Amino acid sequence: MSRAIAITCSGVSKRFALVDQGSAWRLAFSAHSGVPVFEALKNINFEVPKGQFVGFLGRNGAGKSTLLRTIGGVYSADGGQIAIKGKLSGLYELGLVGNPQLTGRQYAERLLTIHGEVRRRQQEMIADIHEFSELGDRFEDPVFTYSAGMSARLFFSTATAGSYDVYLLDEVLAVGDQHFQAKCWRRLRDRVSRGASGVLVTHDWAAIVKMCETAHVIDRGQIIFSGPAANASRYHLYGEDAKETFEPGIARFVARPEDPMTARPGQDLVIRAEAEIMQPANVGAVAVIERLQPGFGWETELMSREITPVGQKPGRYMVEVRVPHLPIERGSYQISLHLVMPDPKLPGRRVALDGFSWLNGDGLRLEVEDPLNREGLTLPVRWKVACA
Structure with a gap:
């Protein structure tokens, strides 16, 4: 029985032109030949089953954020194919939309508009964002006046306010205080329990083990390891030495x-x-x-x-x-x-x-497998309702 797939990436690549004073003129006149390029992603292949999050671990500059933005359509892929089934919400490096002059409310309105939410529903969602973020009166202040923790609360609250099919999350679970992180986990558990899928990229290997069954390690734009999340975390931390040791020869x-x-x-x-x-x-x-x-x-x-x-x-x-x-x-x-x-x-x-x-x-x-298709355990109790 084939499983439903929420995200498919097949042979995805992404290149950036390295622009200097000489190459800028060639690019301006569409003369791409001779312009040096940087290969940020090289032949990326993976799938995200419906109802699961898949993790990506890697050092700074490995290509994690570029991959997430390419999946979300912020960047266009230079090669390969990306297929996403369902409504998408992306949180790229904690708030890659708008400018810091926007107030918290304006930021939320802009991101919801980008997600295609109708204005009638936006008001209800903004009330939820205001409450979940716990910003109080600061919700009406410009984002540039926020602390890192306040920004994290606003960005996560907005990106997860709606019930989306697919979430793309970048480093969000590694910031904020413990109280807010606990709220993030509760909200994500709620979304996953409803069948949501997604990609989580982070340095926080503990978050990968906690959220994902499968994970990949990316380095210099290439996937160098794929497997169970705990194994991928061990590889990310220790490299080739990330294996159980057994007493040999017995x-x-x-x-x-x-x-x-x-x-x-x-x-x-x-x-x-x-x-x-x-x-x-x-x-x-x-x-x-x-x-x-x-x-x-x-x-x-x-x-x-x-x-x-x-x-x-x-x-x-x-x-x-x-x-x-x-x-x-x-x-x-x-x-x-x-x-x-x-x-x-x-x-x-x-x-x-x-x-x-x-x-x-x-x-x-x-x-x-349960042939009776039961959810959980059933107690042997009979109920009888009698009219008074």
Whole structure:
């Protein structure tokens, strides 16, 4: 079953002319030959599934903001194709519309007009912006008199006042005080719960892990890494060293479990894989089931309380981790499965020998399906209404 896609970027590129005193005349008379150019984006390819945010991490000058503006139509792409399904709201570098002489109210009116909101609806939305931003009487003052925190409150409040299908957000969750950041997360969670999609570009890797299931690392205009958000964050911070470390040469998986796995609430889930023990050791297996809650981050749903024994002598073994009466609701999850052994130096600690994990980008997908199509849990209660 194919998934709905909110944003598609295929081979997108963007170039800027490097204008100096000599090249300015050539550009003025449409003589582009010989004018040096800077390639800000090179062959960018990615998709944003409907109902998800996809993150982009990168250093200053990597091309994050240029990519967001190109997706939003502020810049025209020099190559490739961009497709967006739904109504769009963009927040580029905290307020790339208008001039600082505008008051907060005028700024909001201008951005809503750009978004195509009719005047009848604008008044209701401006009242919401005024209340959400907590600017009070300063809402009528020029934007250039605002502090950075006040500007952040105005820009975010305006960009998210309406219920849009697609949001493009640049660095917005890394500014403002903790109180306002909490309000931002609540509003974004509300929008995502209604099926909104978007792209978040930021230096704040924690925001990427909290909001996105998938993320990309961009450098010099090119995507250099794509994968689970946590893995992309580790790559952004540590480069090629961003991988789990395993104790080598003791035990390893020799066959990947079924992927994706499917299960139903209340039924047994069995995770099977083949492993090889190369050196004598007390090898066991542990599994963790996790789920991304947009706006909250990755949450552990289930974790093995006890180690499932695998073997102690060299040879091949079938690993079988069983979760009886699967006590989770329908949805998409990630399973991490590891071979472990007791740490000979620290009692009670486990040493990881090998594994599949979303941190490494090779986690196991789990789809929990409910044939009755129930939302959440249903209590066995009967109601009876009698007339007095």
